[in-house]
Amino acid sequence: MRRGELYRVAKPSARDPKRFRVFVVVSRQVVMDSRFSTVICAPVYSAYDALSTQVPVGADEGLKHESSIHCDELISIPKTILTNYIGRLSPAKIELLNRAVQIAVGFPDHP
Numbered sequence: 001m002r003r004g005e006l007y008r009v010a011k012p013s014a015r016d017p018k019r020f021r022v023f024v025v026v027s028r029q030v031v032m033d034s035r036f037s038t039v040i041c042a043p044v045y046s047a048y049d050a051l052s053t054q055v056p057v058g059a060d061e062g063l064k065h066e067s068s069i070h071c072d073e074l075i076s077i078p079k080t081i082l083t084n085y086i087g088r089l090s091p092a093k094i095e096l097l098n099r100a101v102q103i104a105v106g107f108p109d110h111p
Contacts, residue, residue: 001025001032004089004097006044006061007082022086023077024069026101038076042069042101053104055096062087071100
């Protein structure tokens, strides 16, 4: 498991109307390689509102439809359910993900 990988998860929560949802792993590698049982992920939705906390993704990342990563909705997911690998973000998309997460959690820009 690596940062920027996309996984399809069956019924991630009782509130989610979808039977499956794709998530992108956001946690740093040291957490994924540790004994911690969960990692931080961001959900992927088909809606894209061009917000600074959203990252557009699609076929290049292994998805069937144009979609977006919603970094305002970060959640912790057990590593054990991240088994259905979909694809991986390019280095350029990971940079966009970094910036979107930074904005979502309110971290200021660094020179």
